[in-house]
Amino acid sequence: MLIKLFGAAVQGIDATIVTIEVNTSRGIKFFLVGLPDSAVKESHERIVSAIQVNGYKFPTCQIVVNMAPADIKKEGSSYDLPLAVGILAATGMVAADKLAKYLIIGELGLDGSLQPIKGALPIAIAARQQGFEGFILPKQNAREAAVVNNLAVYGAENIAEVINFFNGTHELKPTVVNTREEFYQHQSTFQYDFSDVKGQENVKRALEVAAAGGHNIILIGAPGSGKSMMAKRLPGILPPLSLGESLETTKIHSVAGKLGKNVSLIATRPFRSPHHTISQVAMVGGGSNPQPGEISLAHNGVLFLDELPEFNRSVLEVLRQPLEDRHITISRAKYTLDYPANFQLVASMNPCPCGYYNHPTRHCVCSPGQVQRYLNRISGPLLDRIDIQVEIVPVPFEKMAERESGESSAEIRKRVIQARKVQSERFADTPGIYSNAQMTPALLHKYACPDERGLNLLRNAMERLNLSARAYDRILKVSRTIADLELSESIQPHHLAEAISYRSLDRANWAG
Structure with a gap:
């Protein structure tokens, strides 16, 4: 007897429907074809055990299973349930009368229990697009898949429930999630707040400007000056995710298996902070079983690289293209995948190997050559993509002992949202441009052209401070953001002066 039912394969962050054909005939062999990997081939033993433990007899006949399309590799153990x-x-x-109406996916334990899978959300989206009536999957993933509208999502705990559902002896209740309510309920929940930070007003201002314009930023300061502490608080002042951004972000984390149990939507911007020993593949994605890398897991959020010069130079260089293109294309002999990578880069570093160059009270033991070699670990093209460079001075005791709290993240966030609204209206007719950090030279001439006084100030600053040529465009972009925070239509000299102060590493005499 020939039976057809449906599963799914995840490629990149999207899913492809897989047709599973099962045919029985006289004989005793079991054949599984359609480019399955080792995990899929091993499903036979799990299926036999799960069926027998739940009181059913495994068929004693020849079974041929085909998984189409045959040119797509079937990976993982999530095909156990539809095969069984x-x-x-x-x-x-x-x-078999209702099998064609449902997409079925799930990994089986030896006792027939269903284990959680990766990629439930993109599979649910594909199921709705293909017109399936329902989606049957492990209960642990049900809330994640249930955010997709117009699709009945059924979470099952074991294979017996699924068998009885199709036989009409047991009813599975669909999982219902109020997507918008869940999304807006958790949008303003943050672990860290800027009110905890004592002093460092100039650095908090720089982070506010970075958040308002989508600018990449690097923090340079001695150990213990608060670089990591403030970077962790940046997501709390970024504009809230839209529902579309949240779905896209959740898809990436779903495919990577990074969603927690019973999580439906990621409502806050992700913050990824990989260790400096990370490899190129872990950073950009790929591998023998392709997975999104850290730059894609930080999509619509923040990628924080602590101790930037300690990262392998080749790892830092692979960031250059994603920072410009906002996505990464991974091409290998057997596959080509596109992952989104629209992240905001935040980096921190010590100013020298000992960490105390330019420190107000401690003496630096590094020679000028050592300081320059330390800085040279970061290439010019990568620094060229970082708009804001801020020096951090350690907080004096008087500031640390203050009992009054600083400005909260919520107050800063209001100003950031207002500035982003100005930018969204400005770039409404320019596809692919959403913030000042993404402005092209043509848009700079149109929206960030200072007056004569501003040009004189910029000319004097570049001559006296020996600023590099690449600093020119960055200063204009940042000054445009500062003007937006003040709701100013034109760039004023004081906007340019503040933007110039954020180019520490571009000064020719910075390292002595």
């Missing part, structure tokens, strides 16, 4: 149901349906133990 298909085998039982082909031998008449499961009613």
